Amino acid sequence: MQLKHCFFVLLLFAFSAATAQTEGFSITEASKKQPSLDGKASNQDYLYVTAGDRLYAIGNQQGNFPSVGFHIPGEMGGIWQHPIKLLNGFGLAIRKAGSADFHKLEKADHFKTYPFTTSFSYELPDEGLSITRTQFVPDATPVLVVEYAIHNNGQEDAAFNLLFNATINLLPTWLGDRAGMIDGKDELASADDNKGMYFIKDHNNTWFAGIAVEGAKTNLQKQEGAGNTLNAAFASDLRVRKNRTAYVRYFISGSINNAREAGGMISIVRNDLARMFFQKAMRYEVIARQAHVSIPDTLLQQAYEWGKYNSDWLVRDVPGMGRAMSAGLPDYPWFFSNDQAYTFRGLTGTMQPSLFYSSWKMLKQLSDKTNNGNGRIMHEASTNGAVYDKGRMEESQLHIIAAWHIFKWTGDLDFLKENYAYGKKTWDWLQQHDTNKNGYIEGYGGVEIEGLNEEMLDVQVHTQKFLACMSAMARQLSDEASAQIYAQKADYLKSKINTEWWLPEEGRYADFITSRGKALTIIDTALSKRVHTGRNEWARKKLSDLRRQIADGSYRDKGYAVYYNTPGILPAETGIVDTARAREMFKKLSFFTNKFGLYIAGIERPDDISTDEGSFAHDSTFTYNRAVMTIATSTAAIAACKYGLADTALAYIHKILNTFGYATPGTTYEVSPDYGMFVQAWNTTGINIPLIQYFFGIDPDAYNKQIAIRPLMPSKWNKASIGDVIIGDARLSFDYSRNKDQTTYMIKINKEGWTINVALPAGVRAATVNGVEQQAKDGMILLDKNNNVVVF
Numbered sequence: 001m002q003l004k005h006c007f008f009v010l011l012l013f014a015f016s017a018a019t020a021q022t023e024g025f026s027i028t029e030a031s032k033k034q035p036s037l038d039g040k041a042s043n044q045d046y047l048y049v050t051a052g053d054r055l056y057a058i059g060n061q062q063g064n065f066p067s068v069g070f071h072i073p074g075e076m077g078g079i080w081q082h083p084i085k086l087l088n089g090f091g092l093a094i095r096k097a098g099s100a101d102f103h104k105l106e107k108a109d110h111f112k113t114y115p116f117t118t119s120f121s122y123e124l125p126d127e128g129l130s131i132t133r134t135q136f137v138p139d140a141t142p143v144l145v146v147e148y149a150i151h152n153n154g155q156e157d158a159a160f161n162l163l164f165n166a167t168i169n170l171l172p173t174w175l176g177d178r179a180g181m182i183d184g185k186d187e188l189a190s191a192d193d194n195k196g197m198y199f200i201k202d203h204n205n206t207w208f209a210g211i212a213v214e215g216a217k218t219n220l221q222k223q224e225g226a227g228n229t230l231n232a233a234f235a236s237d238l239r240v241r242k243n244r245t246a247y248v249r250y251f252i253s254g255s256i257n258n259a260r261e262a263g264g265m266i267s268i269v270r271n272d273l274a275r276m277f278f279q280k281a282m283r284y285e286v287i288a289r290q291a292h293v294s295i296p297d298t299l300l301q302q303a304y305e306w307g308k309y310n311s312d313w314l315v316r317d318v319p320g321m322g323r324a325m326s327a328g329l330p331d332y333p334w335f336f337s338n339d340q341a342y343t344f345r346g347l348t349g350t351m352q353p354s355l356f357y358s359s360w361k362m363l364k365q366l367s368d369k370t371n372n373g374n375g376r377i378m379h380e381a382s383t384n385g386a387v388y389d390k391g392r393m394e395e396s397q398l399h400i401i402a403a404w405h406i407f408k409w410t411g412d413l414d415f416l417k418e419n420y421a422y423g424k425k426t427w428d429w430l431q432q433h434d435t436n437k438n439g440y441i442e443g444y445g446g447v448e449i450e451g452l453n454e455e456m457l458d459v460q461v462h463t464q465k466f467l468a469c470m471s472a473m474a475r476q477l478s479d480e481a482s483a484q485i486y487a488q489k490a491d492y493l494k495s496k497i498n499t500e501w502w503l504p505e506e507g508r509y510a511d512f513i514t515s516r517g518k519a520l521t522i523i524d525t526a527l528s529k530r531v532h533t534g535r536n537e538w539a540r541k542k543l544s545d546l547r548r549q550i551a552d553g554s555y556r557d558k559g560y561a562v563y564y565n566t567p568g569i570l571p572a573e574t575g576i577v578d579t580a581r582a583r584e585m586f587k588k589l590s591f592f593t594n595k596f597g598l599y600i601a602g603i604e605r606p607d608d609i610s611t612d613e614g615s616f617a618h619d620s621t622f623t624y625n626r627a628v629m630t631i632a633t634s635t636a637a638i639a640a641c642k643y644g645l646a647d648t649a650l651a652y653i654h655k656i657l658n659t660f661g662y663a664t665p666g667t668t669y670e671v672s673p674d675y676g677m678f679v680q681a682w683n684t685t686g687i688n689i690p691l692i693q694y695f696f697g698i699d700p701d702a703y704n705k706q707i708a709i710r711p712l713m714p715s716k717w718n719k720a721s722i723g724d725v726i727i728g729d730a731r732l733s734f735d736y737s738r739n740k741d742q743t744t745y746m747i748k749i750n751k752e753g754w755t756i757n758v759a760l761p762a763g764v765r766a767a768t769v770n771g772v773e774q775q776a777k778d779g780m781i782l783l784d785k786n787n788n789v790v791v792f
Helices: 003-017 027-031 259-289 298-313 337-347 354-371 395-410 413-431 457-476 480-500 516-529 537-552 566-573 579-592 630-642 646-657 681-695
Strands: 047-051 056-060 078-081 084-096 110-113 117-124 129-136 143-152 158-172 186-192 197-202 208-214 217-224 230-240 245-255 292-294 315-318 322-325 387-389 698-701 706-709 719-727 730-738 743-749 755-759 766-769 772-775 780-783 787-791
Touching (some): 027 117, 027 129, 027 143, 047 117, 047 298, 078 245, 084 129, 084 143, 143 230, 143 259, 158 197, 158 208, 158 245, 186 217, 208 230, 245 259, 259 298, 292 298, 298 315, 298 681, 322 354, 337 354, 337 395, 354 387, 354 413, 395 457, 395 698, 457 480, 457 566, 566 579, 630 681, 646 681, 681 698, 772 780, 780 787
Antiparallel strands (some): 143 245, 158 230, 208 245, 292 719, 719 730
């Protein structure tokens, strides 16, 4: 048994001894048996999340709840139970009985994050107290449990007065007005001091917040609030014996229907807290065990493991909508098609596929309702079902590309059939947006820059990949005629991209193709908005020269590089570039890379690359200007793997790792190193895809029960292993080791009837397989046993 899983075993023993009651159980103590990461004292203003699939709480690491977010300005933190917000936040004040003044717990001395709980520690020497606040949200139940462990350091028993202050703000999610969700004044609905149960209602709606207190006799002392909010203070008396710890818990939940529903959820958790905690602990043991790795790069291993936990934090289960992966926190707690397409390509093999299926179901339902079932996949939808953007011109392709990838890992033929049929509609819709019939789809792609709605590179590259995937789907479903047609179209578009979009002098592909007049307009906009005196003068010279060449007719290329956007390397990431050209691209790419990774718009690379190598200097309003983004760096890492450049890929991964834990322990920010979403779903792709699908080289065909393994280990890795990789109904494990004279692969699969083809390094023609020499065929050897040892 690996040591890293021992903490969960301890929890299982604790679970066996626990009763179904909350009495005698402490989430503070139980959390200490989990792995943890400590916050930095200098990072207390950065955010954290305590997450469940039905409810989450966002605050800062000093224990407060600042106004954060731009979608609903200042309202994206606090306690959310989508599609409504419950509280802006809460805090505790304490004093010795008989004292005049309360001591507010306004700044934690220490913050600690665990896989599914969070804690804050406070030292109050004047009161002789040490206090730990620990937060937990159970699975499938929208209740936040806030436990205060109050330890009396004194030599005498002491009585204390507690004041739990909560700001209730029952508020609709983003785009609430589109769904008829109009905020009203929050009012006290009922208060039962004997039961310690209190309910607040939005005057205009059937929205309720419930707060229950356990461990101390409580009464509601005051009510006041600004605007539509309500501030409530819950006063309690508590006696703590000398050198002992007393526990007070607050349970917070809500409902969009009635108080009874919220109260019922609170009662379930109050009565069954220990079991629900250990049930979640056991589920996290499964998360940790699935596709678990042991590699010599300990920082990468830690980031990979916490990436699994981050992914679980972002699963949202919204009544009336379904269960899917949200994009990020605090401002993207809802659903994006492109984010899920990227994210799931990195999560296959690490988790059961049920979330993939429910997400794809939701996305199609929202898209068909919005787009009349024409095959277009929508971009973004809030948690009330309101769709903000009907879909950009690359997202429908990404949806089908990801579906093919999911099928390869799951072997689910019904899922394939559904998405192949949908892909046909998508292709019919896409062709309507090639108005000049030159083979290129027109309109905005993934680059969110005003004016870039021409023929965009990312749209064409994803269309080419989409066509190749449609061909593979058709072939799998024995639709050979369609398979050939899609393959021909994919090959034709690949040739056009490599011929018409390549810019030899730049060593990269163009951002877009358009008319000369429109190109001049785009250049002028870029010069005025993205080029700044004393920052990126190189870009001023480059664009001024390009403008002059276009104006005087000396520019001969078909496409234009103006913003130097990340999609310029997408042809390498999808593998449609020849090796020599790909290597040339990587040489040029280093210019647009700082210690944290790749600029999303390379035009904003400063003359002095070190300028942006500290905390992100953001604008007064939220923008991605000057952003180095993890998803861009991930693209570079994956592209390097495509061309056998494992060490180059690892170097890009380590640029991502420079962001890991920079601000929030256990996470990488959307914008490196500390801006935007502090936890972002697609950030796992830059770690998981290189690690699982390239370094370990796992390439499954689950439906046909075949797996190809083509290891591409970094040059300094002499030992690595991965276990319990989920492929169909099977589990694959692969141990790799090498020394000066010999390389050994130990490959296991737990199901009968699977065949595994393993690639040998170039120049190696044979290997010993289970003690018998086997000659390689086309560089591969065949394994047909459950346990295999390959030596060469």
